[in-house]
Amino acid sequence: MLPPELRREDGLDGLPEVSELDVVRHFTRLSQWNLSAATTLYPLGSCTMKYNPLANEVVARLSGFAGLHPLVPDQWAQGTLELMARLTQFLRDVSGMPEVTLQPAAGAHGELTGLKMVRAYHVDRGNPRRRVLIPESAHGTNPASAALCGYGVTEVPAGPAGMLEVETVKRMLDDDVAAMMITNPNTLGVFEQEIRGIAHALHAAGALLYCDGANMNALMGVAKPGDMGADVLQFNLHKTFSTPHGGGGPGSGPVAVSALLEPYLPAPRLVESDGAWRWSSDFPKAIGRVRSFHGNVGMLVRAYCYMRMLGGDGLTDATEKAVLNANYLRAHLSRSLPLAVATPSMHECVFSDKDLGETGVHTLDIAKRLLDYGFFAPTIYFPLVVPGAIMVEPTETESKQTLDEFVAAVEAIVAEAHADPAQVTQAPHGTFIGRLDETRAARRPVLRYRKPTAP
Numbered sequence: 001m002l003p004p005e006l007r008r009e010d011g012l013d014g015l016p017e018v019s020e021l022d023v024v025r026h027f028t029r030l031s032q033w034n035l036s037a038a039t040t041l042y043p044l045g046s047c048t049m050k051y052n053p054l055a056n057e058v059v060a061r062l063s064g065f066a067g068l069h070p071l072v073p074d075q076w077a078q079g080t081l082e083l084m085a086r087l088t089q090f091l092r093d094v095s096g097m098p099e100v101t102l103q104p105a106a107g108a109h110g111e112l113t114g115l116k117m118v119r120a121y122h123v124d125r126g127n128p129r130r131r132v133l134i135p136e137s138a139h140g141t142n143p144a145s146a147a148l149c150g151y152g153v154t155e156v157p158a159g160p161a162g163m164l165e166v167e168t169v170k171r172m173l174d175d176d177v178a179a180m181m182i183t184n185p186n187t188l189g190v191f192e193q194e195i196r197g198i199a200h201a202l203h204a205a206g207a208l209l210y211c212d213g214a215n216m217n218a219l220m221g222v223a224k225p226g227d228m229g230a231d232v233l234q235f236n237l238h239k240t241f242s243t244p245h246g247g248g249g250p251g252s253g254p255v256a257v258s259a260l261l262e263p264y265l266p267a268p269r270l271v272e273s274d275g276a277w278r279w280s281s282d283f284p285k286a287i288g289r290v291r292s293f294h295g296n297v298g299m300l301v302r303a304y305c306y307m308r309m310l311g312g313d314g315l316t317d318a319t320e321k322a323v324l325n326a327n328y329l330r331a332h333l334s335r336s337l338p339l340a341v342a343t344p345s346m347h348e349c350v351f352s353d354k355d356l357g358e359t360g361v362h363t364l365d366i367a368k369r370l371l372d373y374g375f376f377a378p379t380i381y382f383p384l385v386v387p388g389a390i391m392v393e394p395t396e397t398e399s400k401q402t403l404d405e406f407v408a409a410v411e412a413i414v415a416e417a418h419a420d421p422a423q424v425t426q427a428p429h430g431t432f433i434g435r436l437d438e439t440r441a442a443r444r445p446v447l448r449y450r451k452p453t454a455p
């Protein structure tokens, strides 16, 4: 019984009166207005919208994991703690780096955690340094994380092949540079071939190499950032390691570090003593806690399950197929859209709308028209260095048949752009809601039911 002072006195008039069946139909219908990776190819570049195996969900829902209270004493949580320790080991293996924290809740949060360790490292050495170098093609979270951590950002241009050049980086180095943040493969989908030379130059100048590992889909099981000289790297478990993402749900952004940064890892850390796991806060140089409790543990269970199911060879196979699929699309789509750079791709590739100039059709229109063909849209207008960018990441979980259908849809849309541009510029025609006002949709979303007011 609610205490009387908490009970409302006025009635609840104005709420819609509907039956259970009407509610079921309403929400089922709403769910079908959406496109998702469960209904169609979702080639959103840099987001790795791969299939998330349902077995992960079954395991994450086991009551021993899902029902465990985050404050139970360590001796009652041994199963979950062991899972976390094993996942930590997998991530050490994949990154080639000696230690990992599972605390951060997303990629950007991992970046901030990593940079806080970089700052603590330099402070310990007597010069906190003030700047971070970031390539101009970087994901927006990189400069944002650096700024949040109190650093100034200096942009580094790429060379004509869409790659960083060690000589350019060297010219920008001095004893005020704390670190350089590099996404490899970069946001053009191109592998940074000079990465080791760059790591060497950074280290010679006393700076550290941050690798943005959000897109490990192109590397896992094949190449290790630790071998490339990375000092710190965040994973996005909700991309490469198949935990659900989108819709603002929980993510997970574990951070791997080199031996130099190991003392600064967030605490508490998992330690083993007398054959049992326990949390220890006995790390005097730790940057502290970055997340309540122990991170988004449900995501850790899913990622562990995924890696166990695939095994080491399976992870390698996933990477190879992700790269193969992207190059297949690259070869076929480049017949209808110009490529941003000629350099071969890894897990994604970037096109532009520049050949459509006279038709009046732009990247946004192509993205909208793809919805009519039943596909979700690629990432558009990113990376910023490519005007009218169309960034496609098919992932390894798509079949050749689906990729062929997507290629056919893009070819048809480019043909329409020349023959009947209005068909494209006014798209989508077949979705429940037509073209939105992109600005108002983002700035003034209507998310809440409000009782209609009397006229």
Ligand SMILES: *Cc1c(COP(=O)(O)O)cnc(C)c1O
Pocket (backbone or CB within 6 Å): 046, 047, 106, 107, 108, 109, 139, 141, 142, 183, 212, 214, 215, 236, 251, 253
């Ligand atoms: C997705 C992504 C991020 C950010 O990850 P979040 O989990 O969305 O915070 C950072 N860098 C790159 C390269 C990414 O693709």
